[in-house]
Amino acid sequence: MQGEVNEFKPLIVAFCCNWCSYAGADLAGSSRLSYPADVKIIRVPCSCRVNPLFILRAFQRGADGVIICGCHPGDCHYTTGNYYARRRMTVLFRLLEFMGIDRQRVRVEWVSAAEGAKFALVMNEFAGAVKALGENVKLGDLRCKP
């Protein structure tokens, strides 16, 4: 019993693009596929809307992992937004790693509106990976602790 109470449940923030991944999450829900309840979805118009500050803020406010989901390359609603996001995030993630932040705490995944099952799979997998890393201490902010 004690073990269950203290079990670490990672808080995951998932930025999902309005056109594909958010609909994919919706499909996962309506198909009754389960994924961790601690995945908090934030809808953005496009994966390239995600500013590095969003990611940092999520970590500051207590996220243990941040994932960005968008349409598959070539399928972006705005044609090329996800290509820019891909380059930007690649460079950002490498910088974070350079500064000693665990690389596995951030991720980019492409999930289409038809891929409810993939959405659930990705979230389960990501939550598992972050859980193994433990709590995010390096980019947390003591002032934001509950």
Added chain:
Amino acid sequence: MQTVAERVIARAKELFFSGEVRRVLGWERGEFQHERIPALYETAEQLEKLVYDEYCGPNLSKELIALSKLEGRTLAILKPCDARSLNLLLREYRVDREKVYILGAGCTGMRGRDGLLLKCETCRGKDFPVFDEAIDDEECRKVPDGDRFADVCRIEQMSGDERFLFFRSELSKCIRCNACRNICPACSCNQCVFDNPDSGVSSKASADPFEDSQFHIVRAFHVAGRCTDCGECSRACPQGIPLHLLNRKIIKDIGELYGGYEAGGRSPLIDYRASDGEA
């Protein structure tokens, strides 16, 4: 025979007295023997103080944003690295090319209190990407063969926790004076994200180390793909934080992944290939 420095000063005066330019942007002596500070000369009397020697490290290109808005042309004495920074500012329509006269000044490496400046040890080259006239000689065209990425590679080889501690201890020295932002030629937004009182990094002393990380990650990332590698951020920092490491890491990665860029060229981050690797 006149030295390059003497020729530069003589030519600047000549252009000023002929009325070709209204004012001269250069350096003057500071308080310390090794200190040269940016100075604007608008009268013949002031112009007597103009210096150009081996201590003129400060990059003057960013001053031209404001100066090119004034009436008449401004003469700016720029070293090769300063000219690269100006090239970026021109590409971003920050400086009016018609309003500036670029006097390229040959450089054999600038020194500070502790000897040759880091940016000069790893100089990118002695060509002037933009100039109206350039004064240099054989000696000034020699490029040192320092490895630009040696420091970055050294840190890459550390473990994740070591890297984290290294940066945390360096960045914790930051007093948020914004000198690194203000001096950066790639940082020229009229309104900066850090000027927003809600940005959470406005305080002089960090309430939490997160603030340091946030400020520095965002500062470095905002100039990703545009940083001219002029090294001014590290030189300007009163706390001696090696800020350029973050920028050079980004430059190195962009070079490895997307083929690199030159200051003032097209940034690979506003470009893409369908075949790019996944993040």
